Amino acid sequence: xxxxxxxxxxxxxxxxxxxxxxxxxxxxxxxxxxxxxxxxxxxxxxxxxxxxxxxxxxxxxxxxxxxxxxxxxxxxxxxxxxxxxxxxxxxxxxxxxxxxxxxxxxxxxxxxxxxxxxxxxxxxxxxxxxxxxxxxxxxxxxxxxxxxxxxxxxxxxxxxxxxxxxxxxxxxxxxxxxxxxxxxxxxxxxxxxxxxxxxxxxxxxxxxxxxxxxxxxxxxxxxxxxxxxxxxxxxxxxxxxxxxxxxxxxxxxxxxxxxxxxxxxxxxxxxxxxxxxxxxxxxxxxxxxxxxxxxxxxxxxxxxxxxxxxxxxxxxxxxxxxxxxxxxx
Amino acid sequence: xxxxxxxxxxxxxxxxxxxxxxxxxxxxxxxxxxxxxxxxxxxxxxxxxxxxxxxxxxxxxxxxxxxxxxxxxxxxxxxxxxxxxxxxxxxxxxxxxxxxxxxxxxxxxxxxxxxxxxxxxxxxxxxxxxxxxxxxxxxxxxxxxxxxxxxxxxxxxxxxxxxxxxxxxxxxxxxxxxxxxxxxxxxxxxxxxxxxxxxxxxxxxxxxxxxxxxxxxxxxxxxxxxxxxxxxxxxxxxxxxxxxxxxxxxxxxxxxxxxxxxxxxxxxxxxxxxxxxxxxxxxxxxxxxxxxxxxxxxxxxxxxxxxxxxxxxxxxxxxxxxxxxxxxxxxx
Numbered sequence: 001x002x003x004x005x006x007x008x009x010x011x012x013x014x015x016x017x018x019x020x021x022x023x024x025x026x027x028x029x030x031x032x033x034x035x036x037x038x039x040x041x042x043x044x045x046x047x048x049x050x051x052x053x054x055x056x057x058x059x060x061x062x063x064x065x066x067x068x069x070x071x072x073x074x075x076x077x078x079x080x081x082x083x084x085x086x087x088x089x090x091x092x093x094x095x096x097x098x099x100x101x102x103x104x105x106x107x108x109x110x111x112x113x114x115x116x117x118x119x120x121x122x123x124x125x126x127x128x129x130x131x132x133x134x135x136x137x138x139x140x141x142x143x144x145x146x147x148x149x150x151x152x153x154x155x156x157x158x159x160x161x162x163x164x165x166x167x168x169x170x171x172x173x174x175x176x177x178x179x180x181x182x183x184x185x186x187x188x189x190x191x192x193x194x195x196x197x198x199x200x201x202x203x204x205x206x207x208x209x210x211x212x213x214x215x216x217x218x219x220x221x222x223x224x225x226x227x228x229x230x231x232x233x234x235x236x237x238x239x240x241x242x243x244x245x246x247x248x249x250x251x252x253x254x255x256x257x258x259x260x261x262x263x264x265x266x267x268x269x270x271x272x273x274x275x276x277x278x279x280x281x282x283x284x285x286x287x288x289x290x291x292x293x294x295x296x297x298x299x300x301x302x303x304x305x306x307x308x309x310x311x312x313x314x315x316x317x318x319x320x321x322x323x324x325x326x327x328x329x
Numbered sequence: 330x331x332x333x334x335x336x337x338x339x340x341x342x343x344x345x346x347x348x349x350x351x352x353x354x355x356x357x358x359x360x361x362x363x364x365x366x367x368x369x370x371x372x373x374x375x376x377x378x379x380x381x382x383x384x385x386x387x388x389x390x391x392x393x394x395x396x397x398x399x400x401x402x403x404x405x406x407x408x409x410x411x412x413x414x415x416x417x418x419x420x421x422x423x424x425x426x427x428x429x430x431x432x433x434x435x436x437x438x439x440x441x442x443x444x445x446x447x448x449x450x451x452x453x454x455x456x457x458x459x460x461x462x463x464x465x466x467x468x469x470x471x472x473x474x475x476x477x478x479x480x481x482x483x484x485x486x487x488x489x490x491x492x493x494x495x496x497x498x499x500x501x502x503x504x505x506x507x508x509x510x511x512x513x514x515x516x517x518x519x520x521x522x523x524x525x526x527x528x529x530x531x532x533x534x535x536x537x538x539x540x541x542x543x544x545x546x547x548x549x550x551x552x553x554x555x556x557x558x559x560x561x562x563x564x565x566x567x568x569x570x571x572x573x574x575x576x577x578x579x580x581x582x583x584x585x586x587x588x589x590x591x592x593x594x595x596x597x598x599x600x601x602x603x604x605x606x607x608x609x610x611x612x613x614x615x616x617x618x619x620x621x622x623x624x625x626x627x628x629x630x631x632x633x634x635x636x637x638x639x640x641x642x643x644x645x646x647x648x649x650x651x652x653x654x655x656x657x658x659x660x661x
Binding site: 217 | 383419430433494
């Protein structure tokens with residue numbers, strides 16, 4: 001790995017070594033797009049984490065309805081917020097939603113939590129499964145590789161969306177009777193399971209390919225020559241070498257999972273009212289045909305979704321460039 | 330202590346079986362240094378890797394016998410073999426940069442090699458690593474222990490690699506061309522270091538190299554390999570003064586001499602054998618200028634046996650029948 005050695009334009013040309021990640025971080029800091037997208041991503045995560053605080057500062061609540069005639073029209077278009085409530089104001093930072101008159105900012109903030117938690121957890125499941133199975137397939141080769149690779153093929157060949165559409169409601173009804181069946185746990189958990197367990201195969205294939213070349217390298221022989229066990233071979237010798245690929249892939253997988261959550265919730269098989277998520281909000285905008293009379297209601301979650309997904313994708317691109325030992329930028 | 334008998338290693342390829350080793354023999358005693366010499370593709374590295382058990386059964390066909398202190402290494406399970414690697418048999422690789430993990434500090438790699446066989450805390454293992462680095466002559470080991478491999482110079486890396494291989498004090502050390510990637514001065518230091526440490530620990534060393542000068546400096550005995558076989562085995566003195574096998578004679582003749590009598594070196598004509606399709610006779614026969622001296626085309630038709638006379642062994646019909654000239658000058 002000469003990645004660390006090939007950075008000629010450092011401020012101090014002292015021969016202090018930098019790890020691959022340190023080099024990557026230096027490159028990211030130099031790229032304006034990377035820093036901007038990183039800022040948006042961090043901001044979005046903070047927005048989600050601090051949702052209760054922010055909403056408390058606003059003085060609202062995601063579940064309080066305001067259906068009085070002072071807020072919602074009940075004459076021309078019943079349920080449509082009156083103009084002063086439809087758009088941002090000091091009282092309701094993003095206005096209120098049509099129909100139930102709940103505060104839009106509060107729902108966006110709490111929805112960010114749900115959307116991000118689902119996307120991050122699903123990505124985590126995929127990454128853990130994909131990395132370990134891919135590394136095992138590439139490292140052991142032979143029969144292990146054959147079995148894992150065929151399972152990967154199976155998962156990749158499956159009509160993803162159809163399966164997700166049919167499994168999500170089944171999982172929800174199965175879990176509904178248990179102690180976990182109350183609240184928003186079931187829809188969130190089922191989305192994490194479905195997205196997570198069907199996203200690992202592609203990553204596993206990428207990791208497997210990488211490991212096949214890593215296995216040929218001499219330090220693997222060397223580690224074997226001092227008696228390293230298979231387990232620490234995979235976890236300590238092989239997997240650290242695929243961190244870069246996995247990191248980039250995970251960053252790209254998060255936005256995919258955010259949109260997948262939104263799509264599934266939009267289709268009605270994901271998060272359901274009253275639990276807010278960005279997909280659920282899109283679903284609500286579409287369900288009552290509110291997007292015709294109140295396009296702002298549709299625009300708020302859409303814009304949040306676009307900004308977040310774009311930021312994650314740009315960050316993934318920047319990470320890939322930054323972690324590529326051959327890039328000289 | 331180590332005995333390799335009739336070891337064959339074959340690799341399946343698309344073109345057929347590649348016979349990397351064809352009945353390799355090797356004997357090694359405690360505290361002894363044996364040089365394993367031969368040209369590229371003669372099976373030096375394959376031999377050392379086979380002793381380490383680094384070939385997977387699915388990828389290579391291995392037959393013969395490797396006995397280490399009474400244990401048949403080839404019959405061992407992977408788990409049992411692992412207890413030998415590092416603890417009983419250590420290995421130094423040719424290129425320490427690619428043989429060390431780029432993401433871990435030198436110290437943590439040495440400590441890891443120690444912790445594989447010794448149940449000690451991380452802290453204790455780090456102390457072992459520091460001591461080991463000091464032993465192999467790394468200056469300021471307390472600081473250097475936290476450096477990454479790429480922050481070491483080539484010679485220091487090889488010292489660290491040696492520290493890694495010797496941290497569990499193996500009884501047998503296999504050095505696979507440990508000085509090929511180093512310049513001459515560093516090479517001399519590393520050779521000194523290896524023989525010093527060997528004297529301290531009384532371990533046996535198999536020194537794989539194609540550098541006869543290194544062999545002369547370091548080894549007591551030499552095993553000359555050709556086409557995956559041991560063609561000659563003798564003490565260093567005998568190999569250099571009275572080589573028996575025509576291939577060894579050719580090697581000696583092709584070495585430059587300091588006296589500089591001849592400007593031109595004498596190469597061995599022809600090229601190494603194709604390991605895909607080995608002749609049924611002597612593997613060296615079609616490059617051997619003495620093959621014609623042996624009657625009945627024996628060299629072409631019959632694989633010679635390793636003839637042991639005292640400490641000296643050679644695999645040659647001409648030698649066996651005493652048909653070879655006494656002089657060691659070979660070729661034009």
